[in-house]
Structure formats: C-alpha cells, structure tokens
Amino acid sequence: MTVVLALLIIAVVGFVVVFPLRKTRPSPKVAKTGPDDELVSRKETTFTALKELDFDYAQGNLTPEDHEELQKKYKDKALTLLKQIDQQQTRQPASRPSEEGIEAEILRLRKTARKTEPQKAGAAGTAPSSTRQPRATPSPQAKSPCPKCHSQIPVSAKYCPYCGSALKPAVCAKCSTPYTPGQRFCSQCGATLTEEKGK
C-alpha cells in the first residue's frame, strides 16, 4: 500500500512539473529589460515629489517661498525627464519601421520575389522550401507625415524640410508646459501662446 502511494505521489509530482515542458507551440520569451525603465521611474518619483510638495504646502509644512522654489525645481526636472523620454520615443521609429516603411518594404520584397520566381522555376528539382528569404530590415529612409504641412519627411528629422516647422513639442514660454499646435492658451498657467516659427 505504501509503495503504491509513494509511486502515485512521484507520478503526480512528475506530471505537474513536466507538463509545461511539452512542446505544443513556440516558446514564448520572458520580457526583457526596457531601455526607458530608469527614466520612467525617475519621472514617477518626480511627479510623486510634486504631489507631496503640494500636500505639505496645503498642510502648512512648507512656507509659500519654499513651496514655489521647490515646485519650480521639480517642474524643471520633470520637464527635462519628459523631454528625454520623448526623445527616446521619437528615436524608436528609426529602429522600428513606420507604416509607410513597412509598406515600402513589402513592395521591395514582392519585387524581389517576382525576380527570384523565374530562377526557382528554372532550377526545378532543387529544394525551394528550404530556401530562406532574407530577413526584413527597417528602411533607413522611413518617413512620416509632418504634423503641420503633412509632407512625407524622414522620421529622424528635427525640422520639416518643406515648411520649416520645429518637430519638437512646443512649450509655453511662461511655465514650460508642452502644448499642441492650434492651442491658444496654456492649459496650466493660462498664458497666451505664440507659435515660435522655426524654434
């Protein structure tokens, strides 16, 4: 009886442990470290500090002067971090193709395929199934539309080569809060916004 129970326990444990190892589908990968983690963490830390600052001020733990000075310091820091995160995000499309880039790449691959098909047909008897296509790589010339004049421009451009507008987010001159084109007043300080050409 004990031997049967022991074997049963071993069998159940073995099955439970080995079950996930069976090969039914390609192995998914564990998520790897993202490059922005540190920046995002610092941004969150700064935002938390800003919130704490306001609560401390509301409770009377900080004088208005200290509050204003420290708030400015942390807002500047938050802005710098946001800009760094934005820069990282705008750099990412260079390594990841845009929609236009993907379409251009598909077109190129189709053309290549059409060219190689007659060759394959001529070389009948070989093993075409084992022939591997070259891996699609993003085009270095990937383009995206300019937010102002909608011309197709390189994704890495800092200024539009057609209308000259700056491709970095515009910021309020008074409080440095980013704003979108067409906005007339700052959402944070209420200051009138003036478009700075070619900034």
Add this chain to the structure above:
Amino acid sequence: MASLGSLALFLTLAVSIYATVVSWLGGRTGRLELVASARNAIFAIAGLTSLATFLLLYAFLTHDFRIEYVALYSSRDMSPTYVIASLWAGSEGSLLFWAWTMSIFASILAFHNRNLTNPLIPYVFAVVMTVQAFFSVLMAFVTNPFQTVPFPPPDGRGLNPLLENMGMFFHPPTLLLGYMGFTIPFAFAIAAMATRRLSSEWLTSIRRWTLIAWLFLGVGNILGMQWAYVELGWGGFWGWDPVENASFMPWLAATAFLHSVMIQKRRGMLKIWNIVLIIITFNLSIFGTFLTRSGVLSSVHSFGQSALGPFFIAFLAVGLLGSLGLLYSRRNYLKSEDELDSLISRESSFLFNNLILVGATFATFLGVIFPLISEATRGVKITVGPPFYNQVNGPIFMFLLLLMGICPLIGWRRASRANLLRNFLYPSIAGVVVAVAMIAVGLRQTWSVIAISTSAFVLSTILLEWFRGVRARRHTRQENYFHAFIRLVLSNRPRYGGYIVHLGIIILAFSIAGTMGYNTSKEVSIKPGESLSIGKYTLRYDSMSQYKTARKDVVVANLTVFNAGERIGTMSPEKFTPIYYNQDVTEVAIRSNLEEDLYVILMGWDRIGGVTAFKVIINPLMAWMWIGSIVLVGGGIFALWPERGRRPVRRGT
C-alpha cells in the same frame, strides 16, 4: 506513515533543486516553459510539504510513538490543542513548519505571477527555491521529523510544562512566519540585481510581503512578551535573552527598511542602502533560526545542542557574501537620482531614523555574540545581561521616539526656521507641560520623565498632523470634519497606518516608562493569617491547599486582597511539579487594571512551620503594554489592507 513522510521530504528536496535550476535557466535563456515548470514545481512542493505536515500532525493526534519526535514532545493525556502545538515544539517540527509555510507563501507568489510576465519572477523563484532546498536538506539528512525508534514507548514524554500555555499555540508559528516571510523580499532584491532592473518597481512588488513578515514578527514578539510575563514568573516581559534578541534584530532592520524605502520611492535615493537592509534582515532571520537550534548560546528558548550549526553558518556565509558581491557588481545601476536639499528635512530625519534603528540592531547583535567573542579571544564565555542592553538601547530608543515626532512635521526636501517654529511650538509646549506636571506631582525618575514627556510631544505632532490634514481637506473639498478625517485616513492607508503604528509605539513607550521607572516589589515570608502590604494594597495569606492531576502535583496559596482597607478580591498563585519533568513551574496570580498590575509569585514554603515566601510586584501602566501592542498591530494591518477601488500592484505582488 513515517516512510511516506520521509519520501515527501526527499521529493521536496529534489523538486526544489530542480525548480531552482530551471527557473534560473528560464530567466537566463528567456524560455518561459522552463519558468512555468518551476512554477508548477512550487505548487508541487506546497503539496508535498503539506502532506508531510499533515502526516506528522496525524501521527501526533493518533499518538504514533514509533516516530521519535512524537514520543519526545507529546503524551496520551495532553489536550488536542497542545498536541497540535507540539508540531513546532522541537527543532525538527519547527523546521518542517518553516518549510511548509515557505512553500505556501511561494505558492501564493507563484499563483499571483502565474502568467510569468514579470521579468524578475524567474530569479525570485530561483532564490526562494534555494532557501526551500536548504531547509529540505536539513530535514532530509540532519533532523528528520519522521525518524523512527526501534522500540516505541507506551506513552510519550509530553510537552515541557513551561510550554503548556496558549502562547505556545500562537507565539512560535507567528515568529516562524515572520522569519520565513523575509525570504520573499530578499528574493526580489536578488532578482532585481540579477536582472539589473533596479528602478523602484521591485520595491512596489515587495511592500506587502515585507509588511506581512514585519507584522508576523512583531506579533510573535508581543505574544512572547505576554507569555513571558504570565508564565515565567519573574515579573518582567523582556529579558534580552539571546533568542528574544534574535527575533528583535530582524524586526528592527525591517522597520528601518520600511522607512527608508519611502525615500527611494519618493526621491530615488538610498538605493544601495535599501538592498543592504533587505540582505541584513533576511540574514538576521536565518541567524535567529540558527541561534535557537545551534546550542551555541544558552537561552530559555533554545532546543539544545544539534548538528545544525555548521549548515546554518555555511548557508549564512554563502547568502551574505553572495548577495553583497552581487550588490557590489551592480553598484553602477544603483546611483542616487537626487540629493538631500537640506539637513533639516524629512529625508534627513528618515536617514537619522535608519541610522538609529541599524545602530540598535548592531548594539543588540554585539550583545548577543559577545559571549562567543569573549570565548574566542579570552577563553571565557562572558554573557551580557539586561543592564548592557538597557544602557545602550535605552537612549537610542529615546532618540528614535523623538524623531518619530519630528519626522511627520518636517516637510520633504527642506524646512525653514519659521516653519519649524510654527510646527513644533504646540507639541513642544505639550511635552514641557507633561514633564513639569510629572515633576510637580513627585514622579521624578529621570528616564521616565524624559520618555513620557517625549511621548506627549510625539502624540501632539501626530494629532497636529491629522488635524492639519483634515483642515486642508475640508478647505479644498468642502467636507465636514468627520468625513474629512475618515477620507483623509482612507486616502493614504500606508501613511496613516504608519501613524497608527507610531501611536502604538507611543503607548508602549508610556507603559515601559511607567513599569520600569515606578515598579515596586517586595519579598516576604509569612504564615497563614498574616498579611503583607505593598503600596495601597494589603494581602492577607489565608491558607495553602494542594491537589493532584494525572500529570502534576499542584500547591496553591490563597490570598485576600484589600485596596486601602476595602476587600477587592482574592488571588491564588500556584506552583506545580510535573510528573515527567523534574522542575517546579510557577503560575503567577495577576490583578490588572489600567493603572497598574498587582503580580504575586509563590516562591516557596516550609512544610513544617507553614511559613510561605511570596514575591509581590506592582507594575504601573502594564495594561497599556498590551493596548499599545494591539494598536501597533492594528496600524500594521490598516497599512497592509488593499485600498478600495485601487487595483493591486501591476505585476508581481
């Protein structure tokens, strides 16, 4: 049954080694199916250790004395409650309990992270399973709880009579849960270093685990204090015994971590320090487990000599050096994101708080290992007693108490002179008024005056902080005082839970100051019919009676108690001699109210002349010790409780 139990333990060892290897490989190669296999292995280990625990418990309940551990720690006449508690009465069973609860905690962790999306998880599994494997090795090869005896005795030896208290049912398991619980925060710290994901994300994952372990360890210590007070019969609650210290040290280090972690989360500072604190806390937990079992130091708690010592020392050395080595290799990823704006700020007060807590931990550690150092250097084992700890830790804790009051009222980043004056004026006045009042009424014991006036100062700062929070909320949200208070407290459970814990500490400090500063005791030998007086009480010794049970001979002294001449009741201190143990056990008699405890110990008696010796103690404010403890634990649970409407932490809690 014993062979099945042993099989479960050997399988646990094999599967935990397998889980360690495959989860680590899964992390290195990114192959999720390996990590999934490790996750399932954790579930299987929970099943195996549960089976082993159930089998041992079954052996206890059926009095299967073929198993040596059952014969040593239980007997047929024991009540089922104590039979269950016998499971952790010895080294073997307590290690099994450690391994079992470890596997349950690991399974909860694995279940929460069953989709394996958190990149830290493979390494967390690997570390937790390494610890599990270590305890399995001990049980499988050194102290197997299923060891059988060739000639089973007809009855067992029974539980040590000192352990026959309800404290036995709760104190050891809560302490063991506390020790064991720090494995998971430690595993996350190692995983964060291994993966170089050292932003604040891993801290979010371990907050709840750390609080749970801290709470269990705190509850375990409090229950130990209460048990010592009612059972050991010396009138105190904390004797700075090496094993008491062993459970106090990781609690102090974890308290330091719970504070400094806030600085990292808010300011991105103290990253290396936080990892060091987690490493220290975990290793102190293992050290505590080792101290009870190694037999290197004599203690009321220890299990006696065993062969476990070298295994624990090797494990501690590998754990400590390995984790510190990993920390050194990752130092470039742990740079501070900010710097102190001012020395007079909440950050700096947190920093002082950390230094003090770690200082107290170190001083206690030094006291614990001093006998070993003195034996190694001078050949004589010199033990340091309560005077050393009281002299060193007393002022340290007093300063800590003061910081507890200063910290909430200093704003983050900096505090100006005007701000300090405005925030500390009223609390300082409260502290001074209390000190003056105490001196005026004749309570002039220096340390008690300092402690109680500081407690008043800290209490005022907490109340002021709450009042200002309510006022700010009332002003911005147009709520009435009651709603503003409730919503303020519920809006940030960790913060206000922390304040409740501080309230508990203040009450404890108040009680300790009263008990240690103003206790009075008297030892007298009197005959039946005679009386003794202490403070406002008079105790008349009426008679002595005896009775016998199946397991013990009991002697009871009957006393009538008068308060300022008015009869208020009777007290019956006892002393009994267990049949199977050659030691007398004292059962004290206690009359308790909010003002003081009247504590009577039956010391001994002359069988011929009828002269009986009593020790009578008045412990002022003792009841506040247990009230403060309840508040402290309540605050911890409040901080731990999930916030309503807020989703649990994104990945891996």
